[in-house]
Amino acid sequence: MNDILHNPHLRKDPFAVPQGYFEQLHANLASRLPLAQAEPQKARIVPLTGWQRVRPWLSAAAVVALMAITTHTLRSRVAADAQYVTTGIIAMNSETAESDAVYDYLMLNSNSIYEEYDDAN
Amino acid sequence: MDTLQQRLQNPATRAEAFSEVVKSYGPVLYRQVRRLVQYHDDADDVVQETFMKAWAALDSFKGESKVSTWLYRIGINEALAFLSKQKNQVSLADADLEQSLLADAYFDGDELQAKLQRAIATLPDKQRIVFNMKYFDEMKYEEMSEILETSVGALKTSYHIAVKKIEQFFQQGD
Numbered sequence A: 001m002n003d004i005l006h007n008p009h010l011r012k013d014p015f016a017v018p019q020g021y022f023e024q025l026h027a028n029l030a031s032r033l034p035l036a037q038a039e040p041q042k043a044r045i046v047p048l049t050g051w052q053r054v055r056p057w058l059s060a061a062a063v064v065a066l067m068a069i070t071t072h073t074l075r076s077r078v079a080a081d082a083q084y085v086t087t088g089i090i091a092m093n094s095e096t097a098e099s100d101a102v103y104d105y106l107m108l109n110s111n112s113i114y115e116e117y118d119d120a121n
Numbered sequence B: 001m002d003t004l005q006q007r008l009q010n011p012a013t014r015a016e017a018f019s020e021v022v023k024s025y026g027p028v029l030y031r032q033v034r035r036l037v038q039y040h041d042d043a044d045d046v047v048q049e050t051f052m053k054a055w056a057a058l059d060s061f062k063g064e065s066k067v068s069t070w071l072y073r074i075g076i077n078e079a080l081a082f083l084s085k086q087k088n089q090v091s092l093a094d095a096d097l098e099q100s101l102l103a104d105a106y107f108d109g110d111e112l113q114a115k116l117q118r119a120i121a122t123l124p125d126k127q128r129i130v131f132n133m134k135y136f137d138e139m140k141y142e143e144m145s146e147i148l149e150t151s152v153g154a155l156k157t158s159y160h161i162a163v164k165k166i167e168q169f170f171q172q173g174d
Helices: A021-032 A050-094 A099-105 A110-120 B003-009 B014-037 B040-056 B067-087 B096-103 B111-121 B125-135 B141-148 B152-172
Strands: none
Touching: A021 B014, A021 B040, B003 B014, B003 B067, B014 B040, B014 B067, B014 B125, B040 B067, B067 B125, B067 B141, B096 B111, B111 B125, B111 B152, B125 B141, B125 B152, B141 B152
16 A cells, blocks of 8 residues: 555545634634724715815806906006006196195105205205 | 735734735635644634734744745644643544544545544654645645745655655554
8 A cells, every 4th residue: 555645535635614714713813803804994985066066166266356356456556556646746746736635645745855955956 | 025024014004914814824724733633623723822823923023934934833833732732631643533533523534534634643743744734735845944944855854754654554454
């Protein structure tokens, strides 16, 4: 019987494993060790509503509109101020009764101006 | 180091990685242990103890060997410790072993296979391990050498002697 071990039947594994053993093994170990048990929760994909899709675009449009309005307002004021200054200068040159209002605007009084001129001269 | 080794060494990912180790290597570990201790309940005890010890030893696992090699080494040592304890109580080489196996609900083999298991049980522990790994798992000597930390030459000799003893066992017709 020197070739007994060549019998392929003997190479077969004769040991049976109880059904579900390896799952139970993991569960037993998980109760004794801090093993990861649950499958990680997959992110839930929630479809967007119509309003939710549109809202970001509306928000962006509102920001742009606000910027446009602010820019226009600033330009208008600057233009108005510039015209006012121009008007003031014209008034100064023409020595009209509105010159005091112009000086106020320019934070100057007439005496200071004349004093300045006097010094210059 | 492979990704699994790194994840085992990282405390943040250790638990999940070890869970994968149990699922991936548990079946093969069980088979190796079961062939040594022969009964399912004993194999279950040894396998659980192996994983408990592996978990406790993770901090000292340097990643110099594969996870499977490291784990099987622990399993073999645990199985040998179990057999050593058992030898003080029962001799697995007894003639009753064949009948006991054939009556076991988790032994699917026939009389010839039961006799082979008794023949294997007569071998010294190391020879049993080498024989099982080579004969049933057809493991390469180089891999066995890593697990058992024994030279390939010594393993080949051990297997050769084991084969001769088993053949003599069958020739004696006992």
